[in-house]
Amino acid sequence: MTKTAWVAALILLAGCGSSNPIPERLQARLAAITRPPKSQLSPDEVETALVRQLRVADSAFPTRRTLSTFYAERAERLTWSDDAGKPLPRAATAIEVLKRAGEHGLDAEDYETPRLESLRSQLGNGRLDEAAANRLADFDVLLTAAVLRYASDVATGRVHPDEVQEGWHSEPPEIDFVAELRRAADADDVAAWLERLPPPHPQYVRLREVLKTLRDASDPRVPEIELNLERWRWLPRALGDPHVLVNIPGFDLQLVRGTAVAQRMRIVVGTAFNPTPVFSDRIVSIVANPPWNVPESIVVKEYLPELRKNRNALARHGLRLFEGEGEEGREIDPRTVDWSAVDEGKFPYHLRQDPGPANALGRLKFDLTNKFHIYLHDTPAGHLFGRAERDLSHGCIRVERPLDLAAELMPGEAGERLREALAQPEERHLPVQPPVPVHIVYLTAWVEEDGSLQTAPDVYVLDPPQRAAIDRQRSVSK
Numbered sequence: 001m002t003k004t005a006w007v008a009a010l011i012l013l014a015g016c017g018s019s020n021p022i023p024e025r026l027q028a029r030l031a032a033i034t035r036p037p038k039s040q041l042s043p044d045e046v047e048t049a050l051v052r053q054l055r056v057a058d059s060a061f062p063t064r065r066t067l068s069t070f071y072a073e074r075a076e077r078l079t080w081s082d083d084a085g086k087p088l089p090r091a092a093t094a095i096e097v098l099k100r101a102g103e104h105g106l107d108a109e110d111y112e113t114p115r116l117e118s119l120r121s122q123l124g125n126g127r128l129d130e131a132a133a134n135r136l137a138d139f140d141v142l143l144t145a146a147v148l149r150y151a152s153d154v155a156t157g158r159v160h161p162d163e164v165q166e167g168w169h170s171e172p173p174e175i176d177f178v179a180e181l182r183r184a185a186d187a188d189d190v191a192a193w194l195e196r197l198p199p200p201h202p203q204y205v206r207l208r209e210v211l212k213t214l215r216d217a218s219d220p221r222v223p224e225i226e227l228n229l230e231r232w233r234w235l236p237r238a239l240g241d242p243h244v245l246v247n248i249p250g251f252d253l254q255l256v257r258g259t260a261v262a263q264r265m266r267i268v269v270g271t272a273f274n275p276t277p278v279f280s281d282r283i284v285s286i287v288a289n290p291p292w293n294v295p296e297s298i299v300v301k302e303y304l305p306e307l308r309k310n311r312n313a314l315a316r317h318g319l320r321l322f323e324g325e326g327e328e329g330r331e332i333d334p335r336t337v338d339w340s341a342v343d344e345g346k347f348p349y350h351l352r353q354d355p356g357p358a359n360a361l362g363r364l365k366f367d368l369t370n371k372f373h374i375y376l377h378d379t380p381a382g383h384l385f386g387r388a389e390r391d392l393s394h395g396c397i398r399v400e401r402p403l404d405l406a407a408e409l410m411p412g413e414a415g416e417r418l419r420e421a422l423a424q425p426e427e428r429h430l431p432v433q434p435p436v437p438v439h440i441v442y443l444t445a446w447v448e449e450d451g452s453l454q455t456a457p458d459v460y461v462l463d464p465p466q467r468a469a470i471d472r473q474r475s476v477s478k
Contacts, residue, residue, distance in 0.1 A: 070181065071144075073179065080139065081140060086124030103211070105227075116139065154233070159470055165465060170441075203232065206451070207228060210447050211225045228444060231441065235280070242257045245439050246376075247443050251266055253265050255408050266390065268390045268397070268398035269390065269392075269393060269395075270393050271391050271393070272391065272459065283438050285429050286409065287364065287366075287429050289363060289428065291427060295373060304339065311339065312334070312335065318354070321351060322352060332349065360379070361378060361379070376397045376438075
């Protein structure tokens with residue numbers, strides 16, 4: 001940002017043709033925070049506060065470039081004070097929102113509210129001399145930095161999910177906070193914008209309400225709720241109507257229409273060694289009487305050791321051996337293969353289990369589009385749904401009542417076609433039109449529609465690394 005731009009921006013604050021000290025002070029403040037961070041922080045308290053607000057990494061938000069971009073897009077105008085140096089009402093509104101950050105599981109101390117309150121109390125009380133100009137510049141820049149940081153934290157999370165675990169593939173919403181704050185300030189609509197920032201999902205709202213009650217009671221479950229509020233920030237703002245919500249720790253699937261749960265059922269998810277990844281996708285088709293093409297990882301880990309001991313091992317599992325892919329694959333008699341010579345790293349065959357009552361996928365498979373080869377399916381092992389802990393699969397999601405779920409996804413004539421397909425033994429693919437969003441989430445705390453708080457075991461032990469990632473991010477800013 002150029003000195004000329006700042007002078008032009010703040011010329012309105014000059015009084016009766018006298019020299020205006022504010023542009024110089026603003027230039028100094030922005031220059032101080034846009035320089036690379038020093039090993040020893042300046043003793044100036046405001047500069048220290050600004051350093052705490054700004055992220056160091058270019059990939060995080062806000063960075064030291066953010067403020068320059070914001071003021072440039074605001075045509076170099078101050079945001080939180082009028083021409084006479086008096087704070088605008090939106091400044092008090094913004095500070096009040098920052099002070100209530102704890103209602104969202106955040107920490108108000110992260111947003112320098114005491115320093116902002118102190119600076120605000122010293123503004124607009126007299127002549128705009130050099131000392132007053134210094135305070136005015138400091139207040140404007142610090143409040144902008146704090147609001148932008150809060151906006152990012154409450155809307156998209158303090159950390160990115162891949163900082164917690166590589167298998168966490170949620171993509172937080174992409175929001176241009178600089179542009180949004182600029183538009184809100186130009187329209188004098190900052191209060192409404194701040195209210196729109198948190199996730200709109202009913203479950204987030206219910207968790208937030210419970211958090212307020214438990215905070216007042218110093219309940220030990222507060223940290224768990226804070227982590228789960230953060231996880232809702234990583235989800236798309238529009239989940240889809242209808243949509244399927246699969247909660248891994250809760251071993252639970254819900255089909256949601258509007259704000260109501262239309263179907264709910266138990267599920268089986270991946271083990272800690274074969275975890276179900278966290279991601280969003282779409283159900284694009286339902287397969288009636290699906291075959292099971294056994295993933296190579298399962299073949300190598302589970303079936304190859306058996307075959308090395310017993311070449312007839314596949315028969316008792318109802319599996320067939322093929323060389324080549326798809327329709328061109330040629331069936332091979334496993335008794336003719338020297339399994340001791342087969343390379344685990346370059347397994348040349350694939351295994352297939354034909355449709356039938358013993359098929360591992362049962363009668364129905366719900367096809368998704370992801371690169372992880374994860375889908376939902378029926379199972380012949382229905383007794384597993386009676387267990388309390390159901391992290392038992394290789395990663396795919398077994399559904400307790402697949403016919404009920406399919407009926408919701410394919411009503412009317414489509415449902416009739418599905419029933420006809422299930423009456424035949426052959427494999428048949430039926431498109432789901434339109435595709436239905438599915439969100440596979442990791443929630444260890446949630447609130448039921450009746451207001452009761454529920455918790456689940458941290459089956460993949462992801463709570464500690466998430467807390468550590470948040471603590472690291474906060475420590476960088478201190």
